[in-house]
Amino acid sequence: xxxxxxxxxxxxxxxxxxxxxxxxxxxxxxxxxxxxxxxxxxxxxxxxxxxxxxxxxxxxxxxxxxxxxxxxxxxxxxxxxxxxxxxxxxxxxxxxxxxxxxxxxxxxxxxxxxxxxxxxxxxxxxxxxxxxxxxxxxxxxxxxxxxxxxxxxxxxxxxxxxxxxxxxxxxxxxxxxxxxxxxxxxxxxxxxxxxxxxxxxxxxxxxxxxxxxxxxxxxxxxxxxxxxxxxxxxxxxxxxxxxxxxxxxxxxxxxxxxxxxxxxxxxxxxxxxxxxxxxxxxxxxxxxxxxxxxxxxxxxxxxxxxxxxxxxxxxxxxxxxxxxxx
Numbered sequence: 001x002x003x004x005x006x007x008x009x010x011x012x013x014x015x016x017x018x019x020x021x022x023x024x025x026x027x028x029x030x031x032x033x034x035x036x037x038x039x040x041x042x043x044x045x046x047x048x049x050x051x052x053x054x055x056x057x058x059x060x061x062x063x064x065x066x067x068x069x070x071x072x073x074x075x076x077x078x079x080x081x082x083x084x085x086x087x088x089x090x091x092x093x094x095x096x097x098x099x100x101x102x103x104x105x106x107x108x109x110x111x112x113x114x115x116x117x118x119x120x121x122x123x124x125x126x127x128x129x130x131x132x133x134x135x136x137x138x139x140x141x142x143x144x145x146x147x148x149x150x151x152x153x154x155x156x157x158x159x160x161x162x163x164x165x166x167x168x169x170x171x172x173x174x175x176x177x178x179x180x181x182x183x184x185x186x187x188x189x190x191x192x193x194x195x196x197x198x199x200x201x202x203x204x205x206x207x208x209x210x211x212x213x214x215x216x217x218x219x220x221x222x223x224x225x226x227x228x229x230x231x232x233x234x235x236x237x238x239x240x241x242x243x244x245x246x247x248x249x250x251x252x253x254x255x256x257x258x259x260x261x262x263x264x265x266x267x268x269x270x271x272x273x274x275x276x277x278x279x280x281x282x283x284x285x286x287x288x289x290x291x292x293x294x295x296x297x298x299x300x301x302x303x304x305x306x307x308x309x310x311x312x313x314x315x316x317x318x319x320x321x322x323x324x325x326x
Contacts, residue, residue, distance in 0.1 A: 137232055
């Protein structure tokens with residue numbers, strides 16, 4: 001008897017659908033996982049949904065278990081939490097995180113899943129992929145005790161970075177966003193908040209995650225001399241203009257990119273698995289629940305993604321709930 005599951009696909013830019021899929025029997029070194037939750041990473045996944053991945057980046061942007069190709073049809077996603085129904089004894093019955101798209105059940109190598117610590121609720125564990133991005137960013141940035149830091153852009157990645165920075169001793173962190181409603185999120189994370197025009201300057205480090213040209217320009221303005229902007233935004237196929245004249249050179253400012261696709265060279269002694277395990281450990285902090293701003297059933301995804309892409313739903317992480325179907 002064939003095993004079946006259901007998966008969300010972007011059929012064509014701007015249009016989603018749920019498809020039936022047939023699952024293979026798991027091999028000796030594989031696991032069968034039943035999904036409990038998945039998360040929609042609003043920035044990247046809505047870019048994919050709109051068909052905004054440049055052709056030059058099709059290979060770079062592939063998710064680990066993506067099916068199909070950009071711009072579509074494509075099955076895309078990477079924030080999945082489920083329970084192992086079949087597999088090695090050490091994993092059987094365990095709640096695990098996997099970089100898998102939105103699908104009710106799936107079969108992957110056992111090495112592709114990471115057990116969720118008992119201290120982390122399964123629903124919060126969908127944030128692991130984004131917190132992992134934040135971990136890598138801070139490995140790249142290497143903040144110091146007492147640094148004055150701004151995080152420009154209060155989306156999912158920016159808020160994750162701010163949440164981790166709030167744990168650094170003596171660091172003064174301000175989350176900067178054009179949406180006044182992000183003040184409540186900042187308060188829940190234990191950091192300050194400001195609108196762009198009111199943000200504190202003379203910052204040693206500015207982490208930019210707004211994915212806007214205006215946000216990056218403002219990030220440069222907030223730096224102290226010889227300060228660094230760590231650029232976490234990805235602009236897809238959009239071109240960005242920067243004010244690199246005026247005092248940019250005389251103030252010796254730095255713009256540095258960071259991307260989760262490789263482990264920061266500053267932590268060459270850590271593996272991808274180490275980084276993800278650390279992210280899951282950090283999710284024991286209940287303050288990070290503030291990053292989950294909505295919840296829907298799996299069957300609602302075809303109607304949900306257009307609303308997330310248009311901004312009608314101003315989500316950070318929108319969580320997807322699975323019934324026991326398969």
